[in-house]
Amino acid sequence: MSAGASGIDRLVVVGASLAGMRAVEAARADGFDGEIVLIGDEEHLPYDRPPLSKQLLDEALDVPWFHTETHYRDDLGVELQLGAPAVGIDPERQEIITVDRAVPYDAAVIATGARPRALPGISGLADVTTLRTVDDARRVRGALDEGRRLLIIGGGFIGAEVASAARRRSLPVTVIEASPYPLERALGREMGKALSAMHARSGVDLRIGTSVVELERHGDEIVAAMLSDRSTVACDFVLVSVGAIPNTAWLRESGVALAPDGGVVCDRFLESSLPGVYAAGDIAYFPNSVTGRHGRIEHWTSANEQGALAARNAVGHEKREYSTVPYVWSDWYGNRIQFVGRISDQAPVVVSGAIDESRFIALYRDDDRVVGAVSVNEPGRIMKERRRIAQGASWSEALAAHAAPAH
Numbered sequence: 001m002s003a004g005a006s007g008i009d010r011l012v013v014v015g016a017s018l019a020g021m022r023a024v025e026a027a028r029a030d031g032f033d034g035e036i037v038l039i040g041d042e043e044h045l046p047y048d049r050p051p052l053s054k055q056l057l058d059e060a061l062d063v064p065w066f067h068t069e070t071h072y073r074d075d076l077g078v079e080l081q082l083g084a085p086a087v088g089i090d091p092e093r094q095e096i097i098t099v100d101r102a103v104p105y106d107a108a109v110i111a112t113g114a115r116p117r118a119l120p121g122i123s124g125l126a127d128v129t130t131l132r133t134v135d136d137a138r139r140v141r142g143a144l145d146e147g148r149r150l151l152i153i154g155g156g157f158i159g160a161e162v163a164s165a166a167r168r169r170s171l172p173v174t175v176i177e178a179s180p181y182p183l184e185r186a187l188g189r190e191m192g193k194a195l196s197a198m199h200a201r202s203g204v205d206l207r208i209g210t211s212v213v214e215l216e217r218h219g220d221e222i223v224a225a226m227l228s229d230r231s232t233v234a235c236d237f238v239l240v241s242v243g244a245i246p247n248t249a250w251l252r253e254s255g256v257a258l259a260p261d262g263g264v265v266c267d268r269f270l271e272s273s274l275p276g277v278y279a280a281g282d283i284a285y286f287p288n289s290v291t292g293r294h295g296r297i298e299h300w301t302s303a304n305e306q307g308a309l310a311a312r313n314a315v316g317h318e319k320r321e322y323s324t325v326p327y328v329w330s331d332w333y334g335n336r337i338q339f340v341g342r343i344s345d346q347a348p349v350v351v352s353g354a355i356d357e358s359r360f361i362a363l364y365r366d367d368d369r370v371v372g373a374v375s376v377n378e379p380g381r382i383m384k385e386r387r388r389i390a391q392g393a394s395w396s397e398a399l400a401a402h403a404a405p406a407h
């Protein structure tokens, strides 16, 4: 495909991270030879985020760049505009407006991701951080290097990974989770509870059903956190990890329809309400025909797939629909946790291994269909579950696959 053939001579991608990087790669891989501009607000080249809460916290402090600057410029023919936040879109003139210029587009992919949710009265204070960027990871790493006493607010995946990194160094860690059921939204009550038991086994003080009311300081230093259950936890460094919200405030005056959760409303081709403007990654709120649900997915694999598909749809002749069985992984305390699909109201059933042995697969059922699966330390097997869910396998088929001897 060449520029002009599809009537598109200039593709502008906003958000220079995973989905944005995949968008420019895919456009070129499909033969698009028009101009490509990649706009990002971070000063850094695009880098990968999962290692920020894993390897980067204890191994060599190498930033996981996707590519060198030369690769974007010379191999992909991409003009990088970094450190340049987009502040709006002018749909009449077909321009992306950044802080210092207007960038014309024929087609655009917006992939501005999400940022950590803030906790009023706590976020923004000294020795309190979130973890989304490489600079955040350096702060957390610095705290671990100094042997700080960590308080993690939020018992989700990222909080658990940082707790795990602290325990690898035998540092004291407390995790505060407001819900009585950690990871309930991601894994359901039963599995959330089962996996959260890893915290206690690894020496983490997990406090559930409570929240931080106030941080106590001596001078500039945090010394303790007061909790809503009136208990106090000694700590001197705080990570706030209570979810993320889409970076779409910059689109509010642009005529792009936004979902109640702030995501960019897309059709099944990932096109937004502005013709020629597509969305990808953590911000894309789309109808997923596999799960039958509308929503955003905040996982690496979806951002990767959506970036590529959005760019191909933006510059190509034929549009392809996006649907997926969501997939996420997380690494805590030496265990690989993987989840595919969605949870359901029915309790999941362990079909292989045992929770106590930290090696198992459990399936989630909705009526007579298998809709989700979680595994611990079974990395080779979860993708089979993902395929079965994509194929709409029945519950009995899914159970039978585990009853049969493995080949």
Ligand SMILES: Cc1cc2nc3c(=O)[nH]c(=O)nc-3n(C[C@H](O)[C@H](O)[C@H](O)COP(=O)(O)OP(=O)(O)OC[C@H]3O[C@@H](n4cnc5c(N)ncnc54)[C@H](O)[C@@H]3O)c2cc1C
Binding pocket: 014, 015, 016, 017, 018, 019, 020, 039, 040, 041, 042, 049, 050, 051, 052, 053, 084, 085, 086, 087, 111, 112, 113, 114, 115, 131, 132, 133, 158, 247, 250, 280, 281, 282, 283, 297, 298, 299, 300, 301, 303, 327, 328, 329, 330, 331
């Ligand atoms: C610490 C951490 C660990 C993770 N671990 C896992 C994991 O183990 N498994 C998994 O499946 N997923 C994981 N994820 C989630 C995964 O990394 C994200 O789903 C993925 O990064 C989303 O990619 P994205 O390109 O949509 O958005 P982002 O990576 O958020 O990138 C968006 C980019 O757009 C920029 N931007 C924002 N506003 C503007 C603007 N106005 N103008 C220009 N640029 C802008 C942002 O600064 C950012 O650079 C992790 C995330 C984090 C933070």
